[in-house]
Amino acid sequence: MKKLLLTGVAGLALAAQMASAQVDEDAPMGGTMIVTYKDDVATLDPAIGYDWQNWSMIKSLFDGLMGYEPGTTTLRNELASDVQISEDGMVYTVTLKDGIKFHNGREIVADDVKYSLERVTNPETRSPGAGFFGMIDGFDSWNAGEGDGLSGVKVIDDKTVEITLSRPDATFGHVLALNFASIVPKEAVEASGEDFGREPVGSGAFKLAEWSPGQRVVFERFEEYHRENLPKLDQVTFEIGLEPTVALLRLQQGQADVPGDGIPPAQFLQVMNDPAQADNVIEGGQLHTGYITLNTQMAPFDNVDVRKAVNMAINKDRIVRIINGRAVPANQPLPPTMPGYAEDYEGYAFDPAAAKEMLAEAGFADGFSTELYVMNVDPNPRIAQAIQQDLSEIGIDAEIRSLAQANVIAAGGEADQAPMIWSGGMAWIADFPDPSNFYGPILGCAGAVQGGWNWAWYCNEELDARAAEADAMTGAENEEARIEAWKSIYLDVMEDAPWVPVFNEQRFTLTSDSIAGDDSLFVDPVHIPVNYDYIYSKDAE
Amino acid sequence: MQAYLVRRLFESALILLGITLVTFILLYLVPADPARQIAGRSATAETVQNIRDQLGLNDPFFVQYWRYLTALFQGDMGRSYLQRAEVSELIAARLPASLLLMVAAIVTELIFGLTIGIIAALRRNRPADHGLMIFSFVSISAPQFVIGILLLYIFAVKLGWFPIGGYGTFAHVVLPAITLGFLGAGWYSRMMRSSMIDVLGQDFVRTAQAKGLAKGRIILRHVIPNAVLPIIAMIGIDIGLFMSGIVVVESVYGWPGIGQLAWQAIQRVDIPVIMGVTMVSATAIVLGNLLADLVAPMIDPRIKTK
Numbered sequence: 001m002k003k004l005l006l007t008g009v010a011g012l013a014l015a016a017q018m019a020s021a022q023v024d025e026d027a028p029m030g031g032t033m034i035v036t037y038k039d040d041v042a043t044l045d046p047a048i049g050y051d052w053q054n055w056s057m058i059k060s061l062f063d064g065l066m067g068y069e070p071g072t073t074t075l076r077n078e079l080a081s082d083v084q085i086s087e088d089g090m091v092y093t094v095t096l097k098d099g100i101k102f103h104n105g106r107e108i109v110a111d112d113v114k115y116s117l118e119r120v121t122n123p124e125t126r127s128p129g130a131g132f133f134g135m136i137d138g139f140d141s142w143n144a145g146e147g148d149g150l151s152g153v154k155v156i157d158d159k160t161v162e163i164t165l166s167r168p169d170a171t172f173g174h175v176l177a178l179n180f181a182s183i184v185p186k187e188a189v190e191a192s193g194e195d196f197g198r199e200p201v202g203s204g205a206f207k208l209a210e211w212s213p214g215q216r217v218v219f220e221r222f223e224e225y226h227r228e229n230l231p232k233l234d235q236v237t238f239e240i241g242l243e244p245t246v247a248l249l250r251l252q253q254g255q256a257d258v259p260g261d262g263i264p265p266a267q268f269l270q271v272m273n274d275p276a277q278a279d280n281v282i283e284g285g286q287l288h289t290g291y292i293t294l295n296t297q298m299a300p301f302d303n304v305d306v307r308k309a310v311n312m313a314i315n316k317d318r319i320v321r322i323i324n325g326r327a328v329p330a331n332q333p334l335p336p337t338m339p340g341y342a343e344d345y346e347g348y349a350f351d352p353a354a355a356k357e358m359l360a361e362a363g364f365a366d367g368f369s370t371e372l373y374v375m376n377v378d379p380n381p382r383i384a385q386a387i388q389q390d391l392s393e394i395g396i397d398a399e400i401r402s403l404a405q406a407n408v409i410a411a412g413g414e415a416d417q418a419p420m421i422w423s424g425g426m427a428w429i430a431d432f433p434d435p436s437n438f439y440g441p442i443l444g445c446a447g448a449v450q451g452g453w454n455w456a457w458y459c460n461e462e463l464d465a466r467a468a469e470a471d472a473m474t475g476a477e478n479e480e481a482r483i484e485a486w487k488s489i490y491l492d493v494m495e496d497a498p499w500v501p502v503f504n505e506q507r508f509t510l511t512s513d514s515i516a517g518d519d520s521l522f523v524d525p526v527h528i529p530v531n532y533d534y535i536y537s538k539d540a541e
Numbered sequence: 542m543q544a545y546l547v548r549r550l551f552e553s554a555l556i557l558l559g560i561t562l563v564t565f566i567l568l569y570l571v572p573a574d575p576a577r578q579i580a581g582r583s584a585t586a587e588t589v590q591n592i593r594d595q596l597g598l599n600d601p602f603f604v605q606y607w608r609y610l611t612a613l614f615q616g617d618m619g620r621s622y623l624q625r626a627e628v629s630e631l632i633a634a635r636l637p638a639s640l641l642l643m644v645a646a647i648v649t650e651l652i653f654g655l656t657i658g659i660i661a662a663l664r665r666n667r668p669a670d671h672g673l674m675i676f677s678f679v680s681i682s683a684p685q686f687v688i689g690i691l692l693l694y695i696f697a698v699k700l701g702w703f704p705i706g707g708y709g710t711f712a713h714v715v716l717p718a719i720t721l722g723f724l725g726a727g728w729y730s731r732m733m734r735s736s737m738i739d740v741l742g743q744d745f746v747r748t749a750q751a752k753g754l755a756k757g758r759i760i761l762r763h764v765i766p767n768a769v770l771p772i773i774a775m776i777g778i779d780i781g782l783f784m785s786g787i788v789v790v791e792s793v794y795g796w797p798g799i800g801q802l803a804w805q806a807i808q809r810v811d812i813p814v815i816m817g818v819t820m821v822s823a824t825a826i827v828l829g830n831l832l833a834d835l836v837a838p839m840i841d842p843r844i845k846t847k
Contacts, residue, residue, distance in 0.1 A: 038792075039805050042623045050581045123591050128581030131588055143587075194625045213634045214797025215708055241795030242706055245690065249698050250705045406573030406810050413577070428582075441582060451574065451589055453582050 031537020032235040033515050035529070036247035037260040040214050040240050043197030046182035047120040047127040052429075053260065055179060056527040057238070060219060060231070062182035062202030065094055065113065066173055070527075070534045071520025073287075073337075073433030075173050079108060079183055079203065079226070089168035089474030094161045100226045102185045103207040110155040115186045117163075118142070118149050129180030132431070135169040168472045170482055174432035205231035205533040214241055219532070232517075232536035248510075252277075257512040260529050265379055268324045271510065284507045284523025285337035287430035289330055289438070292372075292387065292500040293412070293421045293455040301370075301419055305362035307497035311348035312355035313394045314500050319386050323379050327503035333438050333490050335504040337525065340435035340486040347494065347501070356394040367395025373411050373418040375425035376402040383502075384422050412455035421455050422502075433525060435486035439467050443493055458498035463489055514538050549834065553827045560823045561613070561816075565606050568812050574598075575810045579622050596622070609816070618820070619813035621806075628817035632799060636821070638708060639798030642721060642791070643783050645714050647776060649722030650729055655772070657726065658733020659765065665738060673730065680727030685786055689720045689793035706795040717794045721786050725779060729772060736768040770840045777833030784822040 043049050046062045059067075067078035077083065081097040100108045117136070120127045123145045133139055137152030152164040165172065175181060188201035200208055203226070206219035217238040221231055239256065244264035248271070250256040263271050263281070271277045294301040294310060301307055316329035331347025334340055359367065372391075374384040384400045391398045398420065403411070405426060411418040430437045441447040445464050447454030470485035493499075509522040509529050517535040524531040576592040577584075593599050597608065612619060618628035661673045696716060697705045703712050740746065741764055749759045787800035795801075799818050806814035 040801070042809075043625060045625070048625065124595070126579060126592050126595060128579065128584055128588075131585045134585075145591075194620060197625055212797070213631065214638070214801055239707070239795070241708075241791075241797055241801055243793060243795070246693065246706050246793070246795065249694070253698065253705060255705060404573070405808070406571075406578060409577065410572045410574060413574075446585070449586050451577060451586055 027232050027517065027534075027536040028540040029229065029232055029536070030234050030540035031232075031514075032237065033233050033257045033532075033535065033537065034237045034239055034255070035258045035260045035532075036239045036242045036250060036256045038241065038243055038247075041211075041217055041238070044200040044208065044217075045197030046179045046184065046200075046202070047125050047129065048197055049179065050128045052528050056529070056532065057217075057219075058179045058182065058200075058202075059204070059527055060206045060236075060532045061200050061204040061208060062179065062184070063100075063204050063226075064177055064179070064181040064183060065096075066177040066181075068177060068526045070531050071518060071524050073525050075177060078177070080176075083173075085474065089170075089472075090165050092163040092165070092172065093156075094163065096159045096161075097226060098159075100203060101224045102188070102203050103201050103222055104185060104188060105224075106185060106187075108183060108185075108203060109158045110161045111158075112183050112185060113161045114149070114153045114155050116183045117153050117181065119184065119189065120180050121150060127180060129178060132175050132178055132180060135165045135167055135172060135175075137164040137166045139166070168474045170471055170474045170478075171432070171434050171436050174434050174437075178432060206236060209235070216240055231533040232540075233532070236532050251510065251512055254512065254514075257515050258530055259510055262529070263508055263510050265324065268326065268508075272324075277510070280511050280513065282509045282511070282519050282522040284509070284520075285335065285525070286505050286507045286523075287335055287338055287433060287525055288505045289333055289335050289428055290327070290502045290505060291330070291333070291423050291428075292502060293418075293423065294498060294500070295415075295419050295455070295457050296496075296498050297415055297457040298419050300362075300364060300368055303362050304496060305358055306364065308348060309355040309358040309362065309394065310391070310396070311497050311500050312351050312358070313396075314387060314390050314502065315350050316502055317350070318390075319383055320503050322382055322386055323503075326508060327505045330501035330504050332494055332501055333443065333499065334435055335430075338430065338433065338435055338438070340483045340490065342487050342491055345491060345494075348497070352390070352393045359394055359396075364395070367397060369397045369399070370419045371401050372398040373401045373403065373408050373421040375405045375408050375422075377405070377425050380422060380424040383424055387422060409453075412453070413451040415450065415457055418455065423455075435483065435490070436467065436471055439486075439489065443498065456498035458493075458496065460493070460496060463492060546835070549831055553831055556827055557820070557823060561610065561820065562606070564816060564819045565609065566602075568815060569602055569605070571810065573810045575622055575812055578810045613820075618817045621814050622811045623809055624811075624814075628813045631802060631814060632817050632821055635797055635799045635802050638796060639787055639791070639800065641714065642717055642787060642796060642798060643780075645718035646721035646725065646783060646786075647779070649718045650725030651776075653722065653726035654729025655733050655769065657730035659737060659760075661730065661734045662737030662741065662768075663760070665734075670734075674734070677727035677730040680723045681731075683723070685720055685724065685789045686793060688723055689716075689790055692716050692720055693793065706793075708795070708797050713794075717790050717796050720793070721783065721790045724786065725782065729775075732772055732775070733768065736771055737764060740764050740768045773840060774833050774837040777829040777831075777836070780829035781826040784826060 037053055039053065041054055042051060044054060044058055044061060046058045049058050063078045065078060065080040066075055068074060069076050079096055079100055080094045082095040084093040096108060096110060102108060119125055121130050121133050121139060121143050123143055130143055136150055138150050141147050142150050154162045156162055182202060185201055189196050192199045198211060205222060205225045207222045209220040210218040219236040221234050244259060244261045247256060247259040248264060248267055251259055294307045296302055320327050320329055332342060332345055372384055372387060374380050381402050388398050388400055408421060409426060412421050428438060428442055441453045443454060443458055444467060445459035445461060448457045448459045466489055470482050473482040507523050511522060514537060515535055516538050521531040521534050576589050576598055579592050580589045597605060620627055621631060657673050657677060661670045664670045693705065693716060697703045703716050707713055746759060746763060749763055787798055788804055791798045791800035792804055799821065802814065803818040
């Protein structure tokens with residue numbers, strides 16, 4: 001017996017699905033939109049692009065086998081018309097849709113799927129996403145530069161691909177929906193070589209029309225897109241090189257529709273206090289947690305009571321106020337919008353007196369001196385100062401080390417360098433909406449290596465084993481048990497207190513008066529800042 | 542003269558070589574690992590290692606430096622780590638915009654600087670002189686970022702005379718050129734003022750006055766041409782000042798030049814691009830200085846080339 005991949009989550013998001021379907025049919029076609037950015041686009045190659053700016057752009061230029069319902073975290077078929085999973089969860093048989101085409105007009109066939117997955121996992125591609133495909137059979141040898149391809153990916157016929165895994169993995173559907181799993185045409189990649197990121201050819205709703213370095217990138221409608229009546233807009237223009245402050249001025253003058261870098265912190269209150277502008281701000285959750293790592297291998301943070309005391313010493317409400325309330329206080333690693341978030345968990349309540357007592361019991365009645373690493377971009381140094389003040393209340397004297405992002409990351413990757421790091425500006429935002437994505441690299445043993453991202457150097461082998469077990473629970477009938485398993489893992493992490501979870505950032509998207517769409521499209525959890533494919537122009541009516 | 546030129550060119554080449562070494566050492570010493578920037582946060586340690594191998598980052602310093610240098614001599618500046626494009630192409634695409642901005646800024650600062658300097662010198666120690674010198678003092682000290690935002694807000698947003706940042710038409714270049722030229726204008730006005738005062742006190746001016754020439758004619762035909770000479774030679778040296786200015790000004794106005802490119806590359810530890818931009822700016826500065834030294838004796842024969 002085989003089962004459909006989607007049934008497990010389908011019920012969960014049925015309402016959202018219907019809502020977005022409504023948006024599609026009624027919205028008019030045509031019109032344009034201008035999105036502003038400060039930095040130039042690094043690349044539009046789906047195997048390479050991995051920042052917030054190009055992530056969403058690539059989603060509009062390329063398609064993978066799987067994708068998400070607009071405005072939700074619900075998986076849906078994209079280029080695949082059908083995905084069958086074997087009973088043991090090891091073999092995925094994917095059938096492609098009929099009549100799907102690349103921007104160059106060629107029909108997409110099963111060979112393209114094999115080529116694309118092999119390209120992203122080929123060590124010569126130097127893809128930052130290669131590691132996501134570790135569960136595909138043959139990955140280890142191919143990624144090490146041996147053999148002549150991914151043995152786990154077999155082309156059955158023009159329309160069918162069979163993907164064999166080396167271990168059952170409940171997240172594989174999400175992996176197929178990552179940008180890194182986008183299907184690319186071999187002939188275009190080979191013709192462009194290293195420049196494919198400048199001359200992208202995909203099958204997405206938009207195709208690249210113009211790229212003037214440092215000035216603008218223009219997308220225009222792909223007429224043969226496989227979904228009907230999409231995209232809504234004829235054209236999306238990305239104006240590059242605009243400081244967020246300048247971008248806001250442009251928007252206020254009607255010369256831009258979405259400031260891609262968001263509302264600048266200094267102007268946030270001004271915007272929110274102006275009713276006309278506040279009306280155009282859409283607030284939503286984000287799969288993000290900002291946290292302080294406590295290096296569990298460095299004294300005195302190797303003492304769990306010290307870590308707990310620090311957890312109780314931090315006034316999270318005040319930190320949220322520092323960033324103008326653009327976040328909600330956190331008490332656990334997972335953000336509230338992530339499946340597996342423990343609603344009823346209370347965490348470590350703010351209580352400096354109890355914290356001080358606990359610190360005294362741990363043998364630090366007089367406190368101690370330590371260092372707090374932080375990225376040197378506003379508002380992070382201000383947040384670090386608040387943390388510093390909170391710590392001094394319980395006798396801990398933390399010196400702030402404010403450095404460039406790359407240097408903080410480098411310090412965190414050394415076992416004995418950074419006792420505490422405020423993660424702001426580098427904080428974890430999920431790659432895909434699954435609780436497992438908050439574990440491996442940042443809390444698991446695999447990340448507690450030199451150059452890793454587990455800056456707390458936390459390694460609990462029992463939890464690692466339970467995490468592996470949870471991810472092996474495939475299939476719809478296990479979905480709920482799996483989420484529960486993950487929930488208990490994160491709560492047990494909090495028992496060891498390697499982090500102080502501080503807040504979950506909220507998203508505030510500002511738009512002009514001339515574009516519209518369901519609110520969920522403007523705070524789409526997968527498309528940041530907005531879902532370019534489904535938003536429509538009021539001028540088109 | 543020819544021997545002088547050859548010697549100066551040789552010296553310039555040595556300076557540039559020194560700059561490649563110093564920049565390379567500095568970038569080598571930065572604790573940030575470019576391979577990790579490329580690999581991103583989900584990468585395994587093996588992936589990072591593989592990237593280091595491919596980029597040759599595991600080689601000893603001198604091997605890396607020698608490889609860079611030999612490629613550079615063949616005109617190959619390497620590929621951007623993050624954009625994967627040829628560094629030479631990235632710079633070539635942005636150089637015209639920076640040059641245009643620079644020329645416009647030079648014109649701006651000369652027009653403003655010389656005019657202010659001349660008026661101040663002629664009204665020496667009178668209220669106009671004091672007022673203008675205060676202005677020049679402010680323009681030398683004002684941070685370009687603030688001036689940029691201020692001009693943008695007043696002239697583009699409030700008055701709507703110019704576009705709010707961007708690139709393309711003559712209107713786009715006005716505000717960035719003024720912002721960049723503002724600092725130089727103050728600088729030149731002070732130099733022009735003292736140069737004018739210097740010339741005004743010289744014998745030939747007194748002779749002209751004694752001959753009964755009209756005052757306007759003396760100023761225009763005799764004083765200004767003599768006073769302006771030393772300043773022209775300064776423009777070449779100024780290029781270094783511009784190179785630091787464009788990073789800020791381009792970022793405020795969204796001007797697609799190499800300053801913007803450099804700023805982004807620095808944030809992302811994109812070493813080949815940082816090296817490339819540094820080399821191009823260093824070459825411009827060295828050439829500017831060379832040109833200044835070569836032009837100076839032509840303008841003023843008292844300066845000898847040795």
